[in-house]
Amino acid sequence: MARRFQPQMATGNDLLEGDVVYFTSRGEWSREIGDAALALNPEAADDLLARASAFPNQVVGVYLVEAAIDDEGRAAPAHFREVFRTRGPSNYPQHGRQAERSDV
Amino acid sequence: MYDYSDFDSAFVRERVAEFRDQVERRISGALTEAEFLPLRLRNGLYLQLHAYMLRVAIPYGTLTARKLRQLAYIAERWDKGYGHFTTRQNIQFNWPKLRDVPDILEALADVQMHSIQTSGNCVRNVTADHFAGAAADEIEDPRTTAELIRQWSTDHPEFSWLGRKFKIGISGAAHDRAVIRSHDIGLRIYRNEAGEVGYEVMVGGGLGRTPMIAKTVREFLPKADLLPYLEAILRTYNLLGRRDNKWKARLKILVHEAGIDTVRALVDEAFAERRAKMGPVNPALLAEIDAAFAAPVFEPEVPVPPLVGAGLRSWVDTNVSPHRVPHYAIVTVSLKPIGGTPGDVTAEQMRLLADIAEEYAHDELRISHEQNVVLPHVPRRNLVAIYDRLKQAGLATANFGLISDIISCPGMDYCSLATARSIPIAQGIAQAFADLDQQRDIGPLKIKISGCINACGHHHVGHIGILGLDKAGVENYQITLGGDGTETTAIGEKAGPGFAYDEVVPAVERLVGAYLDLRREPGETFIEAYRRLGAAPFRAALYPDEARSDAA
Numbered sequence: 001m002a003r004r005f006q007p008q009m010a011t012g013n014d015l016l017e018g019d020v021v022y023f024t025s026r027g028e029w030s031r032e033i034g035d036a037a038l039a040l041n042p043e044a045a046d047d048l049l050a051r052a053s054a055f056p057n058q059v060v061g062v063y064l065v066e067a068a069i070d071d072e073g074r075a076a077p078a079h080f081r082e083v084f085r086t087r088g089p090s091n092y093p094q095h096g097r098q099a100e101r102s103d104v
Numbered sequence: 105m106y107d108y109s110d111f112d113s114a115f116v117r118e119r120v121a122e123f124r125d126q127v128e129r130r131i132s133g134a135l136t137e138a139e140f141l142p143l144r145l146r147n148g149l150y151l152q153l154h155a156y157m158l159r160v161a162i163p164y165g166t167l168t169a170r171k172l173r174q175l176a177y178i179a180e181r182w183d184k185g186y187g188h189f190t191t192r193q194n195i196q197f198n199w200p201k202l203r204d205v206p207d208i209l210e211a212l213a214d215v216q217m218h219s220i221q222t223s224g225n226c227v228r229n230v231t232a233d234h235f236a237g238a239a240a241d242e243i244e245d246p247r248t249t250a251e252l253i254r255q256w257s258t259d260h261p262e263f264s265w266l267g268r269k270f271k272i273g274i275s276g277a278a279h280d281r282a283v284i285r286s287h288d289i290g291l292r293i294y295r296n297e298a299g300e301v302g303y304e305v306m307v308g309g310g311l312g313r314t315p316m317i318a319k320t321v322r323e324f325l326p327k328a329d330l331l332p333y334l335e336a337i338l339r340t341y342n343l344l345g346r347r348d349n350k351w352k353a354r355l356k357i358l359v360h361e362a363g364i365d366t367v368r369a370l371v372d373e374a375f376a377e378r379r380a381k382m383g384p385v386n387p388a389l390l391a392e393i394d395a396a397f398a399a400p401v402f403e404p405e406v407p408v409p410p411l412v413g414a415g416l417r418s419w420v421d422t423n424v425s426p427h428r429v430p431h432y433a434i435v436t437v438s439l440k441p442i443g444g445t446p447g448d449v450t451a452e453q454m455r456l457l458a459d460i461a462e463e464y465a466h467d468e469l470r471i472s473h474e475q476n477v478v479l480p481h482v483p484r485r486n487l488v489a490i491y492d493r494l495k496q497a498g499l500a501t502a503n504f505g506l507i508s509d510i511i512s513c514p515g516m517d518y519c520s521l522a523t524a525r526s527i528p529i530a531q532g533i534a535q536a537f538a539d540l541d542q543q544r545d546i547g548p549l550k551i552k553i554s555g556c557i558n559a560c561g562h563h564h565v566g567h568i569g570i571l572g573l574d575k576a577g578v579e580n581y582q583i584t585l586g587g588d589g590t591e592t593t594a595i596g597e598k599a600g601p602g603f604a605y606d607e608v609v610p611a612v613e614r615l616v617g618a619y620l621d622l623r624r625e626p627g628e629t630f631i632e633a634y635r636r637l638g639a640a641p642f643r644a645a646l647y648p649d650e651a652r653s654d655a656a
Contacts, residue, residue: 015130015137015202016202018152018154018199018201018202020154056133057133060151061151078577080577080579081516084516088154089517091445091527092445095199096155
């Protein structure tokens, strides 16, 4: 049986800064995972990746990640690698995105 | 210390200018990412999980105070105030911005450093024994050979686009501290029965997905034949090595598939041709390089103050090794404070180490593949002063060679290739064995941790190796036992099923507990006990439930 489709988000790294970024429903890139657009079916995922890939001189290494939706409807990455990308290195809480946010 | 020639300086400056232009063209969009990627990798610039990472070469691990201060400056000016020493004697900066990288490279060139060939499918930074020039058991300083190879291999047109990366390691001592049998080419300098100094040449070693111990391709190679012989090996590999599959493209696979005898015959054939064309290594050049690595002028022996205090004495017992000059010592500064990140050093600590090297240790430092800093030439009378200065900076952990002196790759805290985290596992183990008296009781024990099968953390040659994997979306850790990275190289054996993240530290505690119960006497080390007893009793400790059900 085919695995049930999981919602997807598009992510990559900022060309100049290297920061982790997410593609938003407004068609822009954001450092906030909360802004990430969600694709809810395979066709939408293909479309999301195509639109996100249209900024080759702004964001590099664009790919799709699976999202899990929590009880309050917020999207978070399903895989631990992607969870780490939303935070920063676990050995230095003062570095990376976790340093700027209180919710991680 | 080898100083750049005018040629070296001009070459590095030109390379910086070239990369500055490439970065500008990438930012303007004139270069695509696909075009830029191999260019940035050739200059050591990676894009990691959270940011770019710049890997800077520290040839044969040798630094001066001036160079180390410049690394501190770079860490503060363009990064987040720290650096990470790697198992290839490189330093990595974890947070540079793309626009700043050309300026960083310029700052490196100011002190005769660069990041060329720290990545990509080329001959990588040549590594050597970190006790080179100082070890009591040394036949010859391996750095002369390492520098010769650096000059020959840098931007070598024929070997700039190999099938895969290519690693060379060199030891000039009886005891192998440079893991030479885990390199594509390992060179052991020794004196033969006729009294001549030359090389035992080993090929096809490597860790990674398919760990292999290098095989001897040439028992004794005269020194003058080194470059034509290396060129013959590289040429054979470059022509015959596979390129169809990234995982099969290393020299070790060619040696394994074709067999060492076939490889030897091919290399010999190529060697005859290369030697005729190239001639022997220019003795004048060799003498010039040799002179650059001449030992410092050792000071005369003076009375040494008594070592007062338990902390100082433990540190001297553990972190100080014999020097070839009896009133000198080799000091290993541990970058493994309990609970810290293996191999990490702050800009402030770098400056302190530079000051100490300058004031007390003939202005020389080394970076070891075990991610520590070495002061190779220390008059024994300075040990007390050095210890006091290190202690104030949190750098006097007396754990060199002990269970908390762990090699760890950056793992999934930084690396985009990682399949699991390494650093917190290392931190957890060190904390579980925080008591240094207990560590000394356990004795020499090498734990090495990699966060993926590429094995940057050398887990295959750890007495206890730990490999982090992604098992169905969850971090899972495989434990290997009995590995050894010295002259008695052995690849560790997989102990059994993997462990969840939270289970790794207790598993290591059980292993160590079993060793303490099983050892014949306190002097029998973990690896000796393992060799005597085999894996079974250690497996039983790792998997107690299984042992119980077998007994039932």
